[in-house]
Amino acid sequence: MYGKGTVSINAENIMPVIKQWLYSDKDIFVREMVSNGCDAVSKHKRLVATGEAQGDDAPYRIDVVVDKAAGTLSFTDNGIGMTAEEVEKYIAQVAFSGANDFIAKYAGEQGGGDDAKIIGHFGLGFYSAFMVSDKVEIDTKSYTYAPAARWMSVDGLEYDLSLSERTARGTTITLHIDEEDREFLDLWKVRETLEKHCAFMPVPIFLSEVKQPKEVKEGEETKEEDKPAEPEQINDTNPLWMRRPADCTDEDYRAFYRKVFHDFEEPLFWIHLNAEYPFNLKGILYFPKIRNEFTASEGVVKLYNNQVFVADNIKEVIPEFLLLLKGVIDCPDLPLNVSRSFLQNDGYVKKMSAYITRKVADRLVSEFNNRREDYQRYWDDIHPFVKYGCIRDEKFYERVKKALLFKTTADEYLTLEEYRNRNCDGEECTVYYASDAKRQAQMIKLYTDQGKDVVLLDTLIDANYVTFLEYAEREEKISFKRVDAAADGLTEEGEVSEDERKQLEAEFREALDDKELDVQLKPFKTDDMIAMITVDEQNRRFSEMSARWGGKDLNLPEKRTLVLNAKHPLVGWLKTAEDGDVRKAVCCQVADLAEMARQPLVADRMVEFLKRSNELLTMIVAQ
Ligand code: ADP
Numbered sequence: 347m348y349g350k351g352t353v354s355i356n357a358e359n360i361m362p363v364i365k366q367w368l369y370s371d372k373d374i375f376v377r378e379m380v381s382n383g384c385d386a387v388s389k390h391k392r393l394v395a396t397g398e399a400q401g402d403d404a405p406y407r408i409d410v411v412v413d414k415a416a417g418t419l420s421f422t423d424n425g426i427g428m429t430a431e432e433v434e435k436y437i438a439q440v441a442f443s444g445a446n447d448f449i450a451k452y453a454g455e456q457g458g459g460d461d462a463k464i465i466g467h468f469g470l471g472f473y474s475a476f477m478v479s480d481k482v483e484i485d486t487k488s489y490t491y492a493p494a495a496r497w498m499s500v501d502g503l504e505y506d507l508s509l510s511e512r513t514a515r516g517t518t519i520t521l522h523i524d525e526e527d528r529e530f531l532d533l534w535k536v537r538e539t540l541e542k543h544c545a546f547m548p549v550p551i552f553l554s555e556v557k558q559p560k561e562v563k564e565g566e567e568t569k570e571e572d573k574p575a576e577p578e579q580i581n582d583t584n585p586l587w588m589r590r591p592a593d594c595t596d597e598d599y600r601a602f603y604r605k606v607f608h609d610f611e612e613p614l615f616w617i618h619l620n621a622e623y624p625f626n627l628k629g630i631l632y633f634p635k636i637r638n639e640f641t642a643s644e645g646v647v648k649l650y651n652n653q654v655f656v657a658d659n660i661k662e663v664i665p666e667f668l669l670l671l672k673g674v675i676d677c678p679d680l681p682l683n684v685s686r687s688f689l690q691n692d693g694y695v696k697k698m699s700a701y702i703t704r705k706v707a708d709r710l711v712s713e714f715n716n717r718r719e720d721y722q723r724y725w726d727d728i729h730p731f732v733k734y735g736c737i738r739d740e741k742f743y744e745r746v747k748k749a750l751l752f753k754t755t756a757d758e759y760l761t762l763e764e765y766r767n768r769n770c771d772g773e774e775c776t777v778y779y780a781s782d783a784k785r786q787a788q789m790i791k792l793y794t795d796q797g798k799d800v801v802l803l804d805t806l807i808d809a810n811y812v813t814f815l816e817y818a819e820r821e822e823k824i825s826f827k828r829v830d831a832a833a834d835g836l837t838e839e840g841e842v843s844e845d846e847r848k849q850l851e852a853e854f855r856e857a858l859d860d861k862e863l864d865v866q867l868k869p870f871k872t873d874d875m876i877a878m879i880t881v882d883e884q885n886r887r888f889s890e891m892s893a894r895w896g897g898k899d900l901n902l903p904e905k906r907t908l909v910l911n912a913k914h915p916l917v918g919w920l921k922t923a924e925d926g927d928v929r930k931a932v933c934c935q936v937a938d939l940a941e942m943a944r945q946p947l948v949a950d951r952m953v954e955f956l957k958r959s960n961e962l963l964t965m966i967v968a969q
């Protein structure tokens with residue numbers, strides 16, 4: 347057993363694959379070394395608990411020590427340790443039991459990135475040490491009376507196994523860092539890596555550096571900076587998500603949020619997931635302040651496997667729209683070390699993802715039911731996320747439906763049902779909305795003057811959202827119309843002669859040189875308006891969407907209608923006035939004023955309008 351050995355016949359294939367595979371994510375070797383130390387500690391704890399091993403008072407710990415001068419980085423734990431036989435078995439043989447599978451499955455693929463996690467799955471975690479080392483040593487003493495053992499290997503293929511002098515239970519893995527990876531001899535680099543991967547591991551991790559002894563001249567005192575630094579504990583072994591929600595205060599949640607996400611804005615609220623059945627799943631999801639849609643993509647959900655960081659934003663486990671949140675999820679039972687395509691097709695993963703979605707929806711509904719005022723204040727921040735979730739996941743929509751709000755132009759917040767009760771009485775209901783409160787102020791006022799609510803739908807997601815709602819609520823006969831989409835809400839019933847309408851249509855078409863223009867003649871509820879321009883809702887939505895998604899301007903002609911107020915004296919005058927320049931000028935002026943109520947005139951049309959306005963004023967004064 348002692349003496350020289352060769353790791354495995356197939357091993358020659360493996361080292362180059364490991365090196366190439368992990369190239370882009372090299373620093374995970376730190377995670378592998380430390381998590382092996384944690385495993386060793388928990389194995390020992392278990393043996394002590396069952397009486398199979400003798401316990402002692404020494405607290406469990408892992409020490410990471412950087413020795414720049416020696417060129418080494420070492421990991422020491424006081425866990426279970428290994429006998430020489432175990433080193434041979436676990437390090438030299440068993441480690442490669444999955445090797446053939448590994449090679450067969452992945453050797454041909456491009457390695458790197460997130461998939462680097464698979465390394466742990468195949469029991470190759472320990473071998474990641476060779477990615478950054480010229481030589482790796484193991485010095486270990488088992489909790490049994492077996493003698494301590496020393497293992498040493500330069501390439502991971504051939505090794506030396508001998509007796510060791512070590513007396514303390516546990517294991518020290520010493521990596522002789524190679525030339526290319528000397529950054530791992532920098533204390534800050536190691537700290538950063540530990541903070542990334544090991545911040546919440548369950549055993550205290552201490553980082554320290556071996557200082558070069560300085561020559562101390564007689565009579566001179568040691569300077570402060572030359573004294574060896576106290577090892578600092580890197581991790582929090584009992585992270586908030588592992589505690590019982592009843593034991594956590596609001597301040598705990600806020601402090602944890604600041605620490606983990608470096609976000610100094612307060613989170614709006616949070617959900618503490620704490621399930622043992624049907625899944626073993628713990629975590630905290632925060633709703634961050636999202637001021638505009640473009641920063642919304644900055645959320646991050648960190649995934650842990652038994653307090654070991656796995657990766658950020660794994661879409662297969664956490665529904666995509668929830669990635670706008672910030673949080674941590676710990677799933678000890680997930681096969682996180684396998685490839686993503688496996689996760690995508692795994693029924694367990696799907697159920698868990700559905701469970702998380704349900705919890706989020708339930709929380710929103712309970713905020714709405716129990717703290718509506720607060721919830722309304724949050725709504726401005728969270729609505730893009732909630733809307734996106736509804737569109738992406740019908741089940742989520744069904745669950746949060748009752749808690750969906752519409753903000754009105756008068757800063758009230760209404761559910762769809764409340765809007766309906768206040769504004770509609772027939773079988774059908776039209777929800778009037780504005781996409782730009784400033785520009786559409788005049789049109790909004792036409793509705794609010796009649797006591798109707800106008801809601802604000804002014805974010806990018808809203809175009810898709812209303813289309814989604816109309817479809818989802820088709821049985822409720824809800825439709826959404828922008829305030830400039832139709833005149834039905836603003837006009838009265840009344841007979842208007844078709845001949846007069848046709849005549850005016852011809853008139854306006856000629857004056858405006860627009861052969862497509864539709865003209866309608868209707869009595870308005872208000873007297874002080876001559877005309878308005880409406881643009882067909884469906885038509886407008888379609889061209890907006892194709893412009894956004896297709897990138898190309900399809901140049902769909904807007905379906906515009908000029909609606910004239912049949913009650914207005916000027917319209918009466920137009921019906922009877924003689925043909926000529928004045929009549930033409932009035933037609934143009936009426937159409938321009940109607941257009942201006944919904945959007946500013948541009949370029950030539952503006953120039954024309956100003957010129958004509960001057961002429962008309964001059965004419966009045968000259969009379
Ligand atoms: P895994 O951790 O998935 O089993 P590794 O390659 O990381 O695979 O480790 C292989 C084996 O080596 C472990 O299962 C364990 O038996 C042994 N081992 C590695 N590091 C230690 C350690 N620090 N203390 C005790 N045993 C260890």
Ligand code: MG
Nearest residue numbers: 381382471472
């Ligand atoms: Mg391991």
